[in-house]
Amino acid sequence: MFEQGIVQNLxxxxxxxxxxxxIQDYRGYPILLDLEEFNNYPLSDEIxxxxxLQFVLDFREQPKPNHKLVSPEPHFVEEERNLIxxxxxxxxxxxxxxxxxxxxxxxxxxxxxxxxxxxxESNFQLSNESIEHLSNFQHLIFFAHTNFYVSNTTEDSxxxxxxxxLRRLSMTFENEFQNPELFKDLGLFxxxxxxxxxxxxxxxNYKFDNFPFLYYISYR
Numbered sequence: 001m002f003e004q005g006i007v008q009n010l011x012x013x014x015x016x017x018x019x020x021x022x023i024q025d026y027r028g029y030p031i032l033l034d035l036e037e038f039n040n041y042p043l044s045d046e047i048x049x050x051x052x053l054q055f056v057l058d059f060r061e062q063p064k065p066n067h068k069l070v071s072p073e074p075h076f077v078e079e080e081r082n083l084i085x086x087x088x089x090x091x092x093x094x095x096x097x098x099x100x101x102x103x104x105x106x107x108x109x110x111x112x113x114x115x116x117x118x119x120x121e122s123n124f125q126l127s128n129e130s131i132e133h134l135s136n137f138q139h140l141i142f143f144a145h146t147n148f149y150v151s152n153t154t155e156d157s158x159x160x161x162x163x164x165x166l167r168r169l170s171m172t173f174e175n176e177f178q179n180p181e182l183f184k185d186l187g188l189f190x191x192x193x194x195x196x197x198x199x200x201x202x203x204x205n206y207k208f209d210n211f212p213f214l215y216y217i218s219y220r
Contacts (some may be wrong), residue, residue: 115138135162144170168194
């Protein structure tokens with residue numbers, strides 16, 4: 001950290017560790033590295049070789065996605081590229097480029113594995129089918145959806161247990177939320193360290209007692 005200029009002193013290390021967006025697993029190993037106002041790039045090979053790490057970096061008006069800036073030529077592994085192109089290509093409808101590696105909604109680690117997926121598309125449905133496809137990304141640690149629609153009927157309930165390896169989850173609910181079963185499923189996420197939920201109606205009637213390992217939780 002000192003050699004890279006990420007921190008200047010011990011206070012800088014303490015601030016980095018306690019930043020709510022710099023998240024560690026139970027070993028203290030970072031799964032998300034959030035750096036702001038840091039211009040000493042490229043990062044070292046030691047940092048770039050860290051697996052299952054999502055970078056959140058402030059590159060100051062750089063048009064490229066983070067993984068294009070922290071690694072010279074990152075490329076998705078073929079299997080995961082095929083999954084994205086076959087099942088999630090429409091998530092890049094807002095981008096001009098046809099190259100999925102140019103899209104900010106997908107982030108990869110140093111080995112070309114998908115570690116983060118952010119969906120802004122209103123037509124995305126977290127259905128059993130889409131969950132099954134997402135579960136094939138074994139290195140996926142962060143999923144965020146800003147127009148999340150969840151069914152309030154038992155018949156259409158989704159099997160979220162297939163995503164139990166997620167470390168970070170962020171969802172904004174568009175419809176009136178009336179499905180407490182969702183939180184029972186999330187309670188099975190043994191690796192979940194970060195949970196951010198937002199609903200127009202709030203979550204006043206729901207309890208979040210089944211998340212003993214959460215590092216950060218926010219619900220509004």
